[in-house]
Amino acid sequence: MVVELVVDRVVAGGAGLAQLDGLKVFVPFSAPKDRVRARLTVRKKDYAVAEVVEVLEPSPIRTAPQCPLYGDCGGCQLQHISYDGQLVVKKLIVNDSLQRLGRVFTPVRNITGETRPWRYRNKTQYPVAGGRRPSIGFFRRQTHDLVDVPECLLHPESFDKVRALMLELMLQTGETAYNEKNHSGNVRHLVLRAPDADADSGMVATVVTRTRHLAGPIAEGLAAHPSVAGVVHNINPNQTNRIMGAESQSLSGEANLRFRVLGKDLRCSAGSFFQVNTGQAEALCRKVLKHAAPEGTENVLDLYSGVGMISLVLADFVRSVTGVEQYRPAVRDAEFNAAVNSNQNTRFVRADVDSVADSLGDFDIVVLDPPRKGCSPETLRAIAGLRPGRIIYVSCNPATLARDLKVLGAMGFQASLIEPVDMFPQTAHVEVVARIEPAA
Ligand SMILES: C[S@@+](CC[C@H](N)C(=O)[O-])C[C@H]1O[C@@H](n2cnc3c(N)ncnc32)[C@H](O)[C@@H]1O
Structure with missing residues (x-):
C-alpha cells in the first residue's frame, strides 16, 4: 500500500517518524518536513515501517548522498541530510x-x-564471505549479505587499496572465505586500523580466521603495502558474531597502533578499543x-x-x-x-x-x-x-x-x-x- 506522509522528525537509528491515522510510521532515509509517497513494508498493531517511493516536497535539510551505494550498504543512515542538519537531528x-x-x-x-565529516574513521572491519569465491565488503542493510564497496567515503583511501590487495591475495593463494551459515571456510574479517584517518602510514592489518592456518603469502603481501606497518593474525574458532577471537599473533612489523590525543602518546594493541x-x-x-x-x-x-x-x-x-x-x-x-x-x-x-x-x-x-x-x-x-x-x-x-x-x-x-x-x-x-x- 502506498501512502502520503509528512515526516515529523528523525529518531534513534536514523529513520524518520510520521503519523498515519494515529499510527507511528518509521520511514528510513527520510528527513524532517519531507512530504513523501511511501510504501508500507511492515504493519504491526502499534507501528508501521514504510520505504520512500517518491519525495514530493523535500525537507530543507535534505541533500544528495555522496556514496553511490548509500541505502544498499548498511553503514550510513544520514547521508541524505546535510551535515549541519545531521547535527540538529542528533x-x-x-x-x-x-x-x-x-x-x-x-x-x-x-x-x-x-x-x-568524511574520511574520519581510523578503523574499518570488513566481513569476508563467499567460500572459494571470496568477496570483502560491508553488510547489506539489515542482512549479512555482502555489498562490494570499492570505495568507502568514511575511511582513508589507503583502506580501500589494502582491501583490494587482500582480495587479490586470497584469489592468488586459494585461501577460502568464512561461511557463517555452516561455520566452514577460513578468513572471517579483515580489520584495518590507522593512527588517524589522514595517516598514510602506520596501518595495522589484522586478518581474522576460523582456523590457525593463514596462507603465508597473504601476510607477506599485506606487509609489502607502503601504508601497512604491521600484520596481525587473529584466530576466532567460534560460531559467533563477535569479530575477534581470544588469540592473536603478530606476523610482521608493528603489532600496535600509535595514537596521539591531547599530547599523550597512546599505544593500542590490535584487539584493544580505541575511539574510531x-x-x-x-x-x-x-x-x-x-x-x-x-x-x-x-x-x-x-x-x-x-x-x-x-x-x-x-x-x-x-x-x-x-x-x-x-x-x-x-x-x-x-x-x-x-x-x-x-x-x-x-x-x-x-x-x-x-x-x-x-x-x-x-x-x-x-x-x-x-x-x-x-x-x-x-x-x-x-x-x-x-x-x-x-x-x-x-x-x-x-x-x-x-x-x-x-x-x-x-x-x-x-x-x-x-x-x-x-x-x-x-x-x-x-x-x-x-x-x-x-x-x-
Ligand atoms: C567504550 S570503550 C571505552 C574505552 C576508553 N574509555 C576510551 O575512551 O578509549 C569500553 C571499554 O570497556 C571495556 N569493558 C567492557 N565491558 C567491561 C566490563 N564489564 N568491565 C571492565 N571493562 C569492560 C572494553 O574492553 C572497552 O575497552
Whole structure:
C-alpha cells in the first residue's frame, strides 16, 4: 500500500517518524518536513515501517548522498541530510531518548561537530564471505549479505587499496572465505586500523580466521603495502558474531597502533578499543576534562578505561587515577602508556567493573565509558555508594544512557549537563558526555 506522509522528525537509528491515522510510521532515509509517497513494508498493531517511493516536497535539510551505494550498504543512515542538519537531528535524538526513556529533562547542549565529516574513521572491519569465491565488503542493510564497496567515503583511501590487495591475495593463494551459515571456510574479517584517518602510514592489518592456518603469502603481501606497518593474525574458532577471537599473533612489523590525543602518546594493541575518530576523541577528552572540573586534589575512578586515554588526560590535573578494564592487552597498553607519558599517579586494574566498582577505595570523581549496553543496576548502585562529587558518564548509546540516568536518579544523582559529540558523521550514532551530581 502506498501512502502520503509528512515526516515529523528523525529518531534513534536514523529513520524518520510520521503519523498515519494515529499510527507511528518509521520511514528510513527520510528527513524532517519531507512530504513523501511511501510504501508500507511492515504493519504491526502499534507501528508501521514504510520505504520512500517518491519525495514530493523535500525537507530543507535534505541533500544528495555522496556514496553511490548509500541505502544498499548498511553503514550510513544520514547521508541524505546535510551535515549541519545531521547535527540538529542528533541533538534532538539525544533529547528525545533522555526524555522518553529516562524522564531526564536536563537541556541538551549543542553537539560538537566534526570539521571533516568524511574520511574520519581510523578503523574499518570488513566481513569476508563467499567460500572459494571470496568477496570483502560491508553488510547489506539489515542482512549479512555482502555489498562490494570499492570505495568507502568514511575511511582513508589507503583502506580501500589494502582491501583490494587482500582480495587479490586470497584469489592468488586459494585461501577460502568464512561461511557463517555452516561455520566452514577460513578468513572471517579483515580489520584495518590507522593512527588517524589522514595517516598514510602506520596501518595495522589484522586478518581474522576460523582456523590457525593463514596462507603465508597473504601476510607477506599485506606487509609489502607502503601504508601497512604491521600484520596481525587473529584466530576466532567460534560460531559467533563477535569479530575477534581470544588469540592473536603478530606476523610482521608493528603489532600496535600509535595514537596521539591531547599530547599523550597512546599505544593500542590490535584487539584493544580505541575511539574510531581520532580528532573527535580529542574533543571528547576536552569535554570530560572540562566537566570533571578537577582542582588538583581529586582521586578519580575511570571505569571501562581501555588503553587509558581518558585516565591519562585527567591524570595531569588530579591527585590520582585508578582505571578499571577487563581486556588484559588493553590494561597492559594503559600501563605502558602511563609510563611513556610519565603519569605516575595512575594505576590500572584488570577486572570486570561489575565485580569491583565499590571495592577500590574512595573517589571524588567517577568517569565511566561503558560499551553500548551501558551499566548494570548493580554497578550503578556501587558507583552511587562511593558518593562521588561528580560522575562523568561517556556514552555511545543515548537509550542506555537514559535508562542508566533514571537508575542513578532514583539513587539521588541527577544529570546537570548533557553534551553530545559527533564521532560518527553520516551515521545515526552519537556520543554523549553527561555530568551527574548529587541532587541538591
Ligand atoms: C567504550 S570503550 C571505552 C574505552 C576508553 N574509555 C576510551 O575512551 O578509549 C569500553 C571499554 O570497556 C571495556 N569493558 C567492557 N565491558 C567491561 C566490563 N564489564 N568491565 C571492565 N571493562 C569492560 C572494553 O574492553 C572497552 O575497552
